[in-house]
Amino acid sequence: MSSKEQLYKELYTKARVISNGINVKPGIFKNIALGSEYMEQVHGLAESDRHTHVGVDFPCHFTSPSGIVYNFVWDLRSPITIEYRDGNYYLFDTGKELFPITFAKRPHYYGLKTSDGVEMSHIANFTPGNTVRAAYSNECSLKDKGLDCLFCNANVTKDTYAEKEDIKWKTPKQIAETVAAAYKYDGSRHIQITGGFIPERREVEYYLDVAEAIQEHLGKKDFDGNACVGAPQDISIIEKYKEAGYRTIAINIEFWDKNFFKTICPGKEQECGGFDHWVEALEYSASVFGYGNAGTNFVAGIEPKEKTLEGIEYLASKGVVATAGAFNPNAGSKLEGHRSPWEEWNIDLAQKAYRIYKNAGFTFDNLYYVAPADNTLIHDVFKIEEGLL
């Protein structure tokens, strides 16, 4: 078992991977059976890689010997590489070998089909922490008005991959069957329903139908579901998600500086009543779902760190768990070619966020059930501090 000091040392490596991505030649993965034994990327919503790779399979994530889980993000400019030797893969930083790595195995449900013949791997992604993440739509209607969030490439991802990978909108039944399979075969215990904005903001009806279908398939009311939605104009609608059986809700505000919010998320500003309304929706969510059962996310590293921390602290005081994943300049977004913050910046933010959570009384489970995966740096700090690795 690794000591706390060793784990923090490794976290620095992970923060470098997050910041720089990983530089490999695609052929490096020919030795693992991606798409049969090992889990391949499926482009259900927003691509994380920094270059597109149509027709070339990449892995989703990998684990180090200490149990820390890394996302695979492709960036040909990175000093971090993966090399294959004697049947094993190793992580290298600037030419120096660090440790062997193990790629994530494909979950059983990826090999199954829904009753109408669609591959379940195309319905919902399996993410670190055994979470099922279903993006009901693979596009965002903000595109029609030219109001996409500047860091987001959801619509570009659809244009690049949807036809080739046969990714479409999902029906509630398809999602329910996939969740039931993941819960049955793959030890999954948490589902997040997400997606881009639907024209005229009609997502609530869809989320209610999905909840009902999942409950029917699982045979229970509480299906450990998280509804990730945009702030509704009428905040009383939030009660409907709770009544439908979602355990938690996430409304991603992305920035705490009002001007950054307005500039980087013009659609969220114009279509959802503006920044103050978004904050009001979050506070109301915590009152409806309960302390620690409402969440949001910040895109960390575009606005000043102090501002993001101010937001995390303010929202924690209201019972809202705010995650802060590092900004990833993915392929095709308006911020492609920008830089993610340096590793020290990201680790400092994660450690400070963890302390805010602890002061607020949030548990790891609070964080787990509002997030789409459990391997952000804040999750890692939580795991290291509380012996969860």
Ligand code: SF4
């Ligand atoms: S609301 Fe913004 S972040 Fe969400 S899918 Fe649309 S463009 Fe992307």
